[in-house]
Amino acid sequence: MKKVTIIEDEKNCFLCQNCLKEWIPAILAHKKNYKVKKGEVIFREGDPVKGIFFVKSGIVKVHKRWGADKELILRFASEGLIFGHRALGGDGIYSISATAVQAGVVSYVDMEFFDATLKVNTNFTYDLLMFMAQDLRISERKMRNLAHMPVKGRVAEALIILKDQFGLTPEGFINIELSRQDLASFSGATYETVFRVINELIQDGLLVLSGKSISIANYNKLLKLTEDIA
Amino acid sequence: MKKVTIIEDEKNCFLCQNCLKEWIPAILAHKKNYKVKKGEVIFREGDPVKGIFFVKSGIVKVHKRWGADKELILRFASEGLIFGHRALGGDGIYSISATAVQAGVVSYVDMEFFDATLKVNTNFTYDLLMFMAQDLRISERKMRNLAHMPVKGRVAEALIILKDQFGLTPEGFINIELSRQDLASFSGATYETVFRVINELIQDGLLVLSGKSISIANYNKLLKLTEDIA
């Protein structure tokens, strides 16, 4: 587990970034870093809540299961982002799971300390509130999409979200390695359907593939698929 | 517009309830009350954000449109609850609509004042944070349901939520008057489908109707429909 400097943390971590300068040393003293392997489960739905996490590096998917073999990916937490914060004020049980989709390091502070921080450090609480309001808007949009938007639009929107969050490689591909299964779970559809839809999008010239990597060839047309012009 | 006493507000209003005693007079001085008629639109998706609302009496639905004639009801705000708070830290445009489904009175504070309150009154900010974490958990459960749960389960869950939120009349019926259309939008399904599903549930002895009023005859079986036992 590599040692990190305060400066590095300030840059990367949602907690430090939004926190008063004077508090950062105290937080760093409490934060623990864990290395996570690709596919490693960080916590699971139903587990007792221990604390709050931040992504230092790598990518973490936040997901919710249905039955034995179905899941919905709610969001991806990338560098600097908080996750596990939905546990705040809950019943002490995680309502979602978190799994690394790309190896990295996650930071962790125990719930007690985090809660104390919230109560004292009002700046941070305020910023977290804004962040969660944003989360809520995204969730609600996604809810509506799941209820009314056809799969093609949902896949299009998923790709746009991924592009916005992870950016592009120098070659113009969406800068995340994601299994088709995960893309399907993120779109709220099945593996096979997403596969077919992606093929359609390629036929229509909106996407280009290179191996597993996806490139958006026609952003505007893709965006149009996510609209509700009836 | 009837005059309200401080005491009444303290009891009913999310803002006052979670606020420091010393702040309540200042808040009351800023709060405006509006009478709303059944079906009256309080604000609409796309409108510029003016402020934050609280339900003093009546019931307000928070909903999101799709195309010309489809919507998804995200939640109902009943007495004491806040709504419009998703606008916090956003782009200044409401991402959802709010409409009264039962006549009543809503309180309103302008965004500037509300924001100032948040920054100063840390207790309230903390409580609101907890409230929004709860909102988020509910949203995410609903997202998963829309993605994976069949309509029958969604209707069952919708009815359970309504029962929990609004309670029962002395006769044992869910204490809210809701059009089938609204129930459908809340379940994320069409009018006709919800109608058929309710009939099935009556056939199976899980529900009893009396006019438009719905009574849950077998709570445990209804609850079982919302589970994911594969």
Added chain:
DNA sequence: CGTGGCGTTGACCGGGATCAAGTAGAGTGG
């Protein structure tokens, strides 16, 4: 060389949306 995971594709089918039409009340005007 088998074996297991993932990608790929076709065939099938069923839940639920859509369309269409009929009924029942609740107001409204003559």
Added chain:
DNA sequence: CCACTCTACTTGATCCCGGTCAACGCCACG
């Protein structure tokens, strides 16, 4: 008091999107 309209409820017929199942190819890895 009756006809008329309008909206909400009710129900059947049809259709199609997308989920399910099954099979095969491919490649990595033990």
